[in-house]
Amino acid sequence: MAGPFARGSVLRWLLVPVVLVPLGWLLFTGLGSDPRNLPSPLVGKPIPVFAGTTLEGDRFSSADLAGKPAVINFWASYCIPSCVDEHPVLLDLVARHGDEVQLVGVLVNDTPDGARGFLDRYGQVSWPTMLNPDGGISIDYGVTGPPETFFVDADGVVVSRHIGPLTRALVDEGLASLGIAP
Amino acid sequence: MIPTLGHIAVLIGLAATLFAAGAFVIGGRSGDLAVLASARRAMYAAFAMVAIACLAMIVSLLAHDFSVVYVARNNATTTPPFYSVISLWAALEGSILFWTLLATGWASLVLYRYRARLPALMPWVGATLALGAAFFFAVMAWPSDPFVRVTPIGLEGNGPNALLQNHPFMGLHPPLLYLGYTGMAIPFAFGMAALITRRTDEEWLAVVRRWTLVPWILLTAGIVAGAWWSYAVLGWGGYWAWDPVENAALLPWLTATAFIHSSMVAERRGTLRIWTHALVIATFTLTLVGTFLTRSGVVNSVHAFTTSGIGAWFAWAILLTLGVALGLLIWRLPDLGDRRPPGAVVSRESAFLFNNVLFLAITFAILFGTLYPVVVEAATGARASVGAPWFNRVNAPIFVALLFLTGVGPALPWGGASWMTVRERFAIPILAGVGVVVAAWALGVRDAAPLGIFGLATFVLVVMGDEVVRGARSRARTRGEAPPVALLRLATRNRRRYGGYLAHVGICVMSVAIAVSATLGTDRTATLRPGEALSLGAYTITYDQLVTEPLASDPRVIETRAELTLAGPQSGRIATALRDYPNSATAIATPVVRTAIGEDLYVTLLAYNPSTSTATIRVLINPLVMWIWAGGAIVALGALFAIWPDRRRMAVEAALAGA
Numbered sequence: 155m156a157g158p159f160a161r162g163s164v165l166r167w168l169l170v171p172v173v174l175v176p177l178g179w180l181l182f183t184g185l186g187s188d189p190r191n192l193p194s195p196l197v198g199k200p201i202p203v204f205a206g207t208t209l210e211g212d213r214f215s216s217a218d219l220a221g222k223p224a225v226i227n228f229w230a231s232y233c234i235p236s237c238v239d240e241h242p243v244l245l246d247l248v249a250r251h252g253d254e255v256q257l258v259g260v261l262v263n264d265t266p267d268g269a270r271g272f273l274d275r276y277g278q279v280s281w282p283t284m285l286n287p288d289g290g291i292s293i294d295y296g297v298t299g300p301p302e303t304f305f306v307d308a309d310g311v312v313v314s315r316h317i318g319p320l321t322r323a324l325v326d327e328g329l330a331s332l333g334i335a336p
Numbered sequence: 337m338i339p340t341l342g343h344i345a346v347l348i349g350l351a352a353t354l355f356a357a358g359a360f361v362i363g364g365r366s367g368d369l370a371v372l373a374s375a376r377r378a379m380y381a382a383f384a385m386v387a388i389a390c391l392a393m394i395v396s397l398l399a400h401d402f403s404v405v406y407v408a409r410n411n412a413t414t415t416p417p418f419y420s421v422i423s424l425w426a427a428l429e430g431s432i433l434f435w436t437l438l439a440t441g442w443a444s445l446v447l448y449r450y451r452a453r454l455p456a457l458m459p460w461v462g463a464t465l466a467l468g469a470a471f472f473f474a475v476m477a478w479p480s481d482p483f484v485r486v487t488p489i490g491l492e493g494n495g496p497n498a499l500l501q502n503h504p505f506m507g508l509h510p511p512l513l514y515l516g517y518t519g520m521a522i523p524f525a526f527g528m529a530a531l532i533t534r535r536t537d538e539e540w541l542a543v544v545r546r547w548t549l550v551p552w553i554l555l556t557a558g559i560v561a562g563a564w565w566s567y568a569v570l571g572w573g574g575y576w577a578w579d580p581v582e583n584a585a586l587l588p589w590l591t592a593t594a595f596i597h598s599s600m601v602a603e604r605r606g607t608l609r610i611w612t613h614a615l616v617i618a619t620f621t622l623t624l625v626g627t628f629l630t631r632s633g634v635v636n637s638v639h640a641f642t643t644s645g646i647g648a649w650f651a652w653a654i655l656l657t658l659g660v661a662l663g664l665l666i667w668r669l670p671d672l673g674d675r676r677p678p679g680a681v682v683s684r685e686s687a688f689l690f691n692n693v694l695f696l697a698i699t700f701a702i703l704f705g706t707l708y709p710v711v712v713e714a715a716t717g718a719r720a721s722v723g724a725p726w727f728n729r730v731n732a733p734i735f736v737a738l739l740f741l742t743g744v745g746p747a748l749p750w751g752g753a754s755w756m757t758v759r760e761r762f763a764i765p766i767l768a769g770v771g772v773v774v775a776a777w778a779l780g781v782r783d784a785a786p787l788g789i790f791g792l793a794t795f796v797l798v799v800m801g802d803e804v805v806r807g808a809r810s811r812a813r814t815r816g817e818a819p820p821v822a823l824l825r826l827a828t829r830n831r832r833r834y835g836g837y838l839a840h841v842g843i844c845v846m847s848v849a850i851a852v853s854a855t856l857g858t859d860r861t862a863t864l865r866p867g868e869a870l871s872l873g874a875y876t877i878t879y880d881q882l883v884t885e886p887l888a889s890d891p892r893v894i895e896t897r898a899e900l901t902l903a904g905p906q907s908g909r910i911a912t913a914l915r916d917y918p919n920s921a922t923a924i925a926t927p928v929v930r931t932a933i934g935e936d937l938y939v940t941l942l943a944y945n946p947s948t949s950t951a952t953i954r955v956l957i958n959p960l961v962m963w964i965w966a967g968g969a970i971v972a973l974g975a976l977f978a979i980w981p982d983r984r985r986m987a988v989e990a991a992l993a994g995a
Contacts (some may be wrong), residue, residue, distance in 0.1 A: 166669065172663050174655055180707065181628065181651040182712035231491055232412070232918050263918055275488075299919065 196304070196312040197295070201226070202294035204260075208282040209269055214258070216310070223332040224256045224306040227320075228292060230264040231272035233300040240301050240319040241276045247325050248280060254334050259283035262292050262300040307332050339404050342392030343483040349385035350473035352378045357466035364459030372459055376447045379462065383440040390437050393430060393482060397423050402493050405432055405484045412495035412918075414890045418549035419501040425510045426496050428646070429482035434511075435627075436472040443469060446522055446547070454704075460529035468521050469654055479645035488891060497893070498917035498924045506567040513585055517623045519551025520588055523595070524620035524661075527613055533935040535670050536613070540878025541603045544616065546979055552592050553975045559585050560968030571925025571940040573859065573956040575964065576673040578727040583706045584626030587699055591619040594695035601688045604750065608685075610665070611692065618699075619648065624654045629706065675914055680752030687745035694738045701730045702792040707787075719724030736788060739847055742798035744838050745831075746803060764802065771978040781856070789851040800837045828982075842970030850965035859956040863941065865949065872955045875904035875937060882949045883911075892918045895926075896940050898951040904942045906930050912941045912953070935959040 174295045196202070205215035226242060229237045248257055258281060261269055266285060273279060284291060295304065303316045305328040316324060326336035359375035361744040393406070397420040402408040410426045425431040443465035450458050476482060500506045523544045530540040562585065567575040576582060595615040601611045628650040655790075665672075669746070680686070703721040737904075747761045781787055804823070812822035827834040862870045863878040878901040887893040897913035910930070914923040927940035936955040 157856050169666060173662060174659055177658070178651070178655050180710060180714060181654065182648075230918075232494060238488075263916065301694070315476075315514060 159172065164234070168199040176329060197314060197315060199268045200310050201306050201312055204284065204291045204294065206287075206291075207285050209261075209266060209285065211272075212270055212282065214282045214284060219256055219258065219306065220254050220309040220310060221308055222310050223254065223329075224258060224310075225328070226260060226295070226304040226306060228260045228262050228295070228300050228302045229261045231268035232264065233262075236283055236319040237272070237301050243325060244318050245277060246278065246322065247320075247329075250331060250333060250336075252280070255329065255332065260291050260295075261286050262297060263289060287307075303328070305329070305332055312331070338392050338395050338399075339401065339485065342389040342396075343481070343886070345385040345388040346433075346473060346476045346481075346483070346812025349382045349440075350477050350695055350935070351468060352382040352385060353440075353466045353470035354472055356382065356472060359461050360463035360466060364463065369457075371994060372462075374921045375462055375466070375721070376451060376457075376840075379440065379447055380444050380467070382466075382473070383444045384439055385438075385546050386473075389476075389482075390424060390433055393424055393433060394421055398419065400493065402490045403485050403487070404482075405646075406482050408486060408493045409488050410494065412493045412892065414892050415493075415496060415501070416733050416889050418504070418507065419496055421508045423500070425514070427499050428475075429480050429484075431510070431514075432472060432475055432646075433482045434781045435514055436469065436476065438511075439465075439472060439521060440469050442519050442522055442551075446525075448699045454539070454543065456535055457529040461525040463524035464528045465521060468525075469791065471649075475646060475649055481651055491765045495917065495919045498817070498915075498919065499569065500507060501890075502915065502926065503565060503569045503916075503926050505561065505568065508614075509558060509561040511558075512554050515624070515734075516551045516553075516558050517585075519554060519586070520548070520592060520623050521617050522551070522593075523548045524617045524992045527616035528661065528664065529835050531613065531668045534668065534671055536609065537667065538603050538606075541612070543600050544953050545603070548592055548599075548619075549597055549979045549992065551977050552596065553972050553979075555585070555589050555592065555974070556968065557972050559589060566963055567928055567961070569620045569925075569928070571927045573927075573938050573954070575961070577704075577723075577725045578705070580706050581630045583702050584630050586675065587626060587702060588619045590697070590699045590702070591615050591622060594621060594692045594699075597688050597695075598692050601685050602885050603687055608689070608692075609670065609674070610672045612671065613665055615660070615692075617665065621654060621661070622657050622699075622703075622935045624650060624657060626652060647949055651864065660941045662825050668701045674691070680902050682748065682758060683743055683752045684748045684750045685761075687741055687748055691738065691741050691745060694708070694734050694741070698731055698734050701729065701734070705730070707906060708738040726780060732785070733806050735847075736792065739789070739792045739796065739843070742791070742843060743799040746837065746840075747799045748943045760869075761802070764797040765795045783855040786848075786851045789847050791850050796840060796844050800840060802832070804837065825979075831980060832978045833981060835980075838973070838974030838977055839971045842974055844967075845963050845970060846967030849960040849967060852960045853958050853964070855957045857956060859954065861952065861954040863943075866983055870918065870953060873904075873957050875906075875955070877939065877953065877955060878911075879951055879953065882944055882946065882951055884946065887915070896941075896944055896946075897926075898944065898953060901932070901952070902937070902939075906937060907934060910939060912939050912977050914941050914944070932960065970980045977982075 201219075202214045205213070205217075208214045225247070227240075229240070237274070242259065247255075259279070261283060269283060286292060288307055295302075298317060301319050304312055305314045305316075305319055307313050314328055316328065320328075331334060340709045347855050348637075348795075353533050356375045356378035359371050359378065361798065363372035363375055393404075396407050397411050397415075400407065400410075400411055400413050400415070400418060400937050406427065406429050410430070411420055411671050415423070423430065425434045443462075446465070447458070447462055454461075457660060476866075495501075525541050526544045530536045562582065564579070565574040592615075595612060598608050598612045598615060601608045610685065628647065699751070705727055708722050743765065744762075747755065747765075772794040773787050775979075776787055776790050781790075794920040807826050808819060808823040811826050812819050815822070817825065858873060860870060860872045864870060866879055866881050869876050869878040880899045880901060882896065882898055884894065884896040887895050894912045894916045896916075897911040899911045902910050904910055910928045912928045913926040915926060925942075928939055930937040930939075936956075936958040938958055939956050941951060943952040
């Protein structure tokens with residue numbers, strides 16, 4: 155064989171890096187991105203309004219969130235282990251920043267009894283939990299499944315959305331986007 | 337106890353495959369038969385170990401053992417046993433376990449079948465397969481351990497993915513697809529062994545052709561079954577959306593199909609040999625890339641699995657595989673020169689060459705469309721997506737050209753064709769194709785896509801029909817056989833050729849069905865009150881009532897169904913439902929599909945309002961859809977016919993082995 159692929163030609167070995175280097179770059183940069191950080195059409199827009207009854211039987215609505223940054227957390231008692239893992243993170247969030255941010259839970263496809271059983275088992279909470287009986291709030295927020303969390307600024311605008319359980323690092327990142335120092 | 341057993345089995349499997357890889361290399365170099373036998377047995381042991389691990393997982397799922405994270409995430413106390421068992425492949429960790437079972441199963445089968453044959457190649461085939469299996473065991477030992485435990489133990493689990501438990505087809509489609517994927521490691525292993533031992537002659541090609549066709553048939557069936565599942569379950573009335581997961585299955589299928597064609601040229605004419613090796617490498621690498629893309633979360637998808645370290649493992653595996661395989665190929669390039677000068681432009685070889693170029697073009701187009709969002713995000717940070725219209729527009733012309741070649745290739749002789757031959761072979765088929773297009777036009781078909789496909793499919797079918805009739809007639813004349821006997825003997829004496837023809841018939845059937853169903857269907861959506869009716873074509877659908885009740889098989893699932901009365905070419909009472917699963921925020925549709933030879937009636941419930949009892953119903957008439965599945969079955973049958981063991985050839989092989 156003649157040409158650049160002849161025996162002994164060093165040139166032909168160039169093929170290996172020519173194929174591998176761009177492919178490797180592509181695969182590894184892709185890995186760095188977080189697929190759970192999905193774009194939501196809601197980011198940058200005012201939150202969809204909601205109103206209803208909480209687990210304690212009180213009335214609560216999105217108007218009660220006005221003037222203070224908020225974290226809206228969609229969860230369910232059947233969501234094991236994600237919501238179980240996330241629960242202490244939320245308790246810690248309120249213990250550290252309860253004065254600066256309002257946390258509100260929203261049940262996804264769950265019964266009040268199921269939710270109460272979950273809280274009895276994994277720890278009672280100080281923040282309200284919306285019952286969301288017909289799933290209307292989940293639909294308005296485009297929730298794919300529990301747990302899912304929206305960070306909302308003091309003007310009621312969605313700043314970021316996270317799918318999957320929160321960790322302390324993710325909470326601090328979300329709060330930082332609301333201008334709250336961890 | 338049982339999950340721990342599964343975990344230990346995985347670790348023993350890892351050790352066994354690593355031992356096998358080392359022993360195969362040592363045995364391959366020294367030729368020590370005892371060492372090679374122990375390597376083979378270590379692979380059988382690895383298969384047994386992963387079978388134990390799978391069994392441990394299935395028992396944990398059936399027992400609803402929520403101390404295992406995988407079970408807690410993918411099972412609930414109310415999950416029916418069938419769906420508990422198939423939850424083995426419901427999520428990442430379990431599907432890797434299942435994948436390893438199939439991969440070691442294939443490896444054991446090949447090593448057993450060839451235990452006394454191909455003594456020069458087999459140690460290296462074994463070493464390659466053992467290393468591949470070791471990788472999957474290592475993934476299960478570290479980043480994607482299926483037996484991770486959790487405390488405190490939940491009383492109830494999340495339940496399987498709602499889509500997984502909505503249709504029994506989920507028990508069939510993933511195993512077929514995985515069997516196809518994992519089987520593609522065999523041609524790759526033979527390709528590597530041929531390069532290592534410099535035995536790149538026709539011997540390895542004959543073996544590899546057969547061992548590519550087996551997983552190819554399964555991959556074909558898996559892809560068609562997946563399209564069928566998507567059609568019967570997702571309620572959108574379509575069957576293919578160019579989703580990254582779908583593309584991941586199609587990419588290795590395309591390169592494997594190209595290989596099946598190019599290997600014929602390599603075997604027959606001794607040309608295209610470098611190319612054929614490259615296709616084997618590409619096919620295997622694409623199965624890894626497909627798994628990586630769909631399982632690492634690199635491609636943006638709500639269904640992406642993430643937070644496991646599996647992505648980096650796969651990325652390294654892909655780079656290593658490709659680096660070693662390409663390096664080996666380049667090192668052996670001087671052995672792979674063409675043995676004969678290339679044929680004439682108008683010859684069967686060049687038809688095969690064009691066929692391969694087109695298959696490669698489709699592969700690149702789909703790979704590009706799938707990876708484009710990843711590239712854009714890596715370069716600019718912005719999120720982008722490539723939609724189905726782009727894929728359709730780019731691939732349709734290439735596909736039309738491929739269909740044309742399907743007719744041209746088999747009719748051209750090897751080496752070169754004279755103008756006389758061309759005119760003699762193609763005049764009637766071209767006239768027939770044009771005639772069908774004119775007839776369809778006269779009957780009222782105006783869309784370019786179905787018209788073009790009708791003409792091409794007729795052309796292809798007539799070319800092949802002419803060929804078969806000519807062969808059968810000459811056999812009947814020279815041997816004095818009755819025409820049907822002559823036809824049968826002709827086909828069974830040359831299974832590869834006529835099996836290939838049958839596969840091409842299947843492709844023609846599928847092409848016509850896809851073109852017609854994509855362009856000539858109709859649909860209507862209406863919101864009805866009880867007693868109101870909706871008409872589409874010859875059908876009238878009356879909405880009777882809305883019923884909401886828990887599912888008998890799993891009371892946690894609430895089904896709301898619209899009961900309908902259907903009148904027209906098909907009639908009766910039907911019910912289409914939306915099901916609310918406790919672990920899914922969106923309701924899952926349960927469309928009604930009434931299938932007939934000419935058209936499917938597809939009825940799905942889009943929304944309902946319980947307070948007014950209104951229901952929004954979508955009705956589609958999808959012509960010829962059942963012929964897509966039938967065409968897929970014909971393709972698979974054709975390939976099966978081609979590889980069916982030939983009694984005469986087996987007798988010859990036995991005689992040679994005994995000599």
